[in-house]
Structure formats: structure tokens, C-alpha cells
Amino acid sequence: MVALTLAGVLMTAPSAGEEALTYAVEGDAIMQPLTGERGDPERGAALLSDRHRSLCTLCHSGPFPDPHLHGTLAPDLTGVGERLSEGQIRLRVVDMGRLVPNTIMPSYYRVAYEEGQRVSAAWRGKPILTGADIEDIVAYLVTLKG
Template structure:
């Protein structure tokens, strides 16, 4: 039983940290993909639907077939691609605090120095650049 618990903890730990890529903010958007190329919407949908991988559904609801355990703290993501541009969605995932300093949404592409950051997340962002681009690629398809 103890071995199974250790395996679960290892699987839940984030991947090795990659250096953060630079990006430019233009108004309320990051226009250029962090990776230099568009993400994979299919992979982004899978990441978004996995509460442990992206954490999105802890707070948001989304039009995915896994309706159980979706959050109600944040806006519903249905139609977000019709309301926001790709660059606006990207900035909100990368660093929502840039737009709204009092937000409770984490900055997914920033390294936190907060003392209450869990050991597994110290020195690394919550999501890598590829993961963010994949989620952005999926969210822009949600046009209602």
C-alpha cells in the first residue's frame, strides 16, 4: 500500500522545469505564441478536462463531456473564443494578475517565490509553454 501511495505522489509532481520563454504584452494580450507556433487543440481539450493536469476545472466550467466536479468560482469557458482573442486568452492563462492584480486565478506561467508554494512547484511554472499553447488552441474554438 505504501508503494502505491509513493507512485501516486510521483505521478502528480510537475515535470522538470524548462526555462521560461520571453513574451511581449500588447495591451491586454500576448499576441505571439509562447512556443513560436500554434498549439494542438485536441491536446488542449484533454489537458483542460483533466483537473490534475491543468487545474482549470477546479474553478471554471467548460463544455466538455466530463461535467462532474467543475468549478463555479470563475467564469464559464463556454464561448470564450467568441468573447476574447487568442492573445487575450493567452495572457489570462500566463498571468491574469497583469490584468487584474486582485485575481484569485493563479499565474500559470510564472515562477512563484511565495513561501506557501508547495515544494513540488517551487522553481517552475504551473504549466509549460506547450501546455499553455495547447489550452489556448482549444479555448479559441469555443465560439458558441
């Protein structure tokens, strides 16, 4: 039973099989989609609200379901699509540490593993989210205009 549960967790791990692709940072933005195409805002909304995969609502609040579960450690994302460009949002999700070195926000697409860190073998060298996941989240966040 434990083996089946573990297998299920590994199969649903967001990016256990994907290596991070290269991307170009221009100023405070990543202008081009990580996957070569724009994401789907509906999938992005669902993923952003999934506290077990994206973790976004652990720290952020916004116009998402279950407001009683929203965090207050990070900025409210209401209107983020008005304040930031698509490329700026993309860089913040990919690697906020490039802009704010001491941020508590994880770098969702930057692989940060050094020898001696306690990281599961399934996750070593892998990003937290896939490029497609990030593009879906970006596509949703740019719709938040008010």
C-alpha cells in the first residue's frame, strides 16, 4: 500500500520528469514564454488555487476561491496584471530571487541544488513547476486587472 501511495505521489509530482529550459532575462522580465507558447488562464487559475502544487495561496491573497485560506506574508495579487507586464510576472514566478535576493518566495523554475542539501532524488536538478505550469499561471495573473 505504501509503495502504491508513493508511486502515486511521484507520478503527480509537478515536474519530477522535466528539466528546466534556458530563458533570457531582459531587465526585470522574461519576455518570451518558457515553452514557446502562451499558457491557459483557466488552468493557471486552478493551479494557483491548488495549495499543494503551486503553494501560491499559502503566502498570497487575491481574487481566488477560499479566501479564509489565503496567506498574508506576500502582496495581494488583485490587480497584478495592471501593475506588472506579462514578462515581469513571468520572472517573478520563475525566480523572484533575481529581483529580491532575500525573498522567501521559492524560485519555481530555477534549479537550486547544492551538495549536502536535503532534496529528494526525484527533485534534484528539477524545477518546482513545469514551464507549461508557469505559463498557465502567468496567463491567469495577467488577467487580474482590477
